[in-house]
Amino acid sequence: MKKNNEKKISLLHPYGLILFILRTLLDWFKRYSITIxxxxxxxxxxxIVLWPKISVHVKAGxxxxxxxxxxxxxxxxxxxxEGINFKFPWNSIVVYSTQIQKHELKIEIITKDLLKSIVTVAFQYEINRDTAPLVxxxxxxxxxxxxxxxxxxxxxxxQISSFTSEKAFSDEIFKLQKEITVQADTGIINNISPPGTSAIRLIKxxxxxxxxxxxxxxxQxxxxxxxxxRSKLEAYEYIIATELKEAERKAIEAKGIKDFQDIIQTGLTNNYLRWKGIDASSKLANSQNAKIVIFGQGTASLPIIMGDLEGSPIGKNLQKDLEKIKKMDEGVKY
Structure with a gap:
């Protein structure tokens, strides 16, 4: 009776309850350890064996x-x-890439002028994520x-067989690329649209x-x-065109000079020129620079003005002649 009371009291204690649970679990584990x-x-x-059958890892894209x-x-x-996806072992999940992919292939082509060539074509493609089950x-x-x-x-x-080799692979190559892209994209839409539907884009x-x-x-x-x-010919044509433009420019310039001279010539009378000469001579004579002014005898002649005589050969010779004349006046013999 005393032992039963002690057991009841110990179960009421928190630590006693924990110990009781642990002992019960330990006893259960000992009895069923092999089974566990x-x-x-x-x-x-x-x-481990079924993991590949019940899970599929879908990567980004x-x-x-x-x-x-x-x-x-x-x-x-x-x-x-994307991520880990679980399924029943009898089901399957097929992974498709929805990223833009690139592929290259070589195509043997005969052009309109019967030239056989090998063309390397590169193209980008992608499938529509929402229509992947239909693909x-x-x-x-x-x-x-x-x-x-x-x-x-x-x-x-x-497309290429309808052109000659020269036209297809030189002048029209960019136009051809665009046309091939459009027609190929349209052709795929028409070829793989599900029955009973039209213009569903499965692949682009x-x-x-x-x-x-x-x-x-x-x-080659x-x-x-x-x-x-052809490059040399184009270079020569450019040079000729440049020279023609230069000749045209010079002709226009010459015509402008001739027109200017014709306009000026009609206004250059003798009285006008004489007046402009007198005015210019007057301004030069009144300047403060040292100079020699020689006047002619005729009424139509203009004075000759010489400045900076000391530094020029003419001025030096003229100065020597003036000194000789001065000495002759003084009676000096040479």
Whole structure:
């Protein structure tokens, strides 16, 4: 009776309750330890083995299409987003990239003038995230090989074969690239639209570029020589055009000078010129610089004004002559 009371009292104590629970668990574990270990091993092994079957990792820029073989096949109403996605082992999730991707391919083409060449084409493509289940249902994972490449090859050959090699690969190349891109994108929309629908964009081609052209060696050499000669001809034409413009400029300048002289000549009378000469001589004579003024005898003649005589050869000779005249006046013999 005393022991039972002590046990009741100990259970009422908080620490006593904890000890009681621990002892109970320990006793239970001792009795079922083998079973617990076996169950743990089985669960762990099953998880390791089945993990690839029950989970799918979808990376950034990707989307998962869910296929339910027991309930309707491709699920067009739900997608597996980025991250870890769990599923039943009998279901499958096919991952598609929704990022812009790039692909290059070489196409053998015969132009309108029967020149055989190899054209390297690069293009960018992407699938529509929302319509990825339709791509999986009507085209499949190999949509690049099944749809995109055949369409690009067919459109590229059809466009380039309608031009000569010179026109297709020189003057019209940028126009061709744009036209090929538009037609290839439209062709994919028309070719893989689900039955009963029209103009649903499942895959988009954003840009097609012709990045390399390979001709036969002899043709390549002749083309390079022709391009070099054409460059020289264009340079000569530019020089000729420049010279013609320069000649035109000089002709205009000469005409302007002639017109100016004609206008001036009509107003230059003898009285006007004589008056301008007298006015200029008067201003020079009144200046403070040292000078010699020589007046002529005629009424129409203008004075000759010489300045800075000391520094010029004429002034020095004139000064010597004046000294000689002065000495002769004084009776000095030479």
């Amino acid at each position: 270990i076996l169950v743990t091993i089985v669960i762990s092994a099953s998880t 990707e989307v998962g299409v869910i296929f339910r073989p027991l309930s309707g096949g491709v699920d067009t109403s739900a997608l597996a987003g 999986h249902r009507y085209v499949g994972e190999k949509y690049l090989d099944k749809v995109i490449i055949p369409t690009v090859v067919a459109i590229t050959r059809g 081609i954003s840009q097609i570029e012709i990045i390399d052209i390979q001709f036969p060696p002899d043709v 050499k002749s083309i390079e020589e022709k391009i070099a000669q």
